[in-house]
Amino acid sequence: MTTAGLTWRRSSHSTxxxxxxxxxxxxxxxxxxxxxxxxxxxxxxxxxxxxxxFVRAVSGGPSDLRPV
Structure with missing residues (x-):
């Protein structure tokens, strides 16, 4: 897959x-x-x-991720 032409966004919380x-x-x-x-x-x-x-797991919320 090519990423050319995609519109990339950054969090407003970024520095x-x-x-x-x-x-x-x-x-x-x-x-x-x-x-x-x-x-x-x-x-x-x-x-x-x-x-x-992934976002739920790193933020401490409930997720469907299972340990490997």
């Missing part, structure tokens, strides 16, 4: 230090994530459900 992630929506039910310091570098692609579970 000017450029140490955050950016997200884009490449299609229905998908989310692309990249490092803001390397906008031409690789991006990770997640399903919307997987990203929601």
């Amino acid at each position: 000017a230090a450029n140490n955050c992630v950016e997200t884009a929506v490449p299609g229905p039910g998908r989310l692309a994530v990249r490092d803001s310091k390397d906008p031409h570098g690789p991006a990770l692609l997640f399903t919307a459900e997987a990203w929601t579970d």
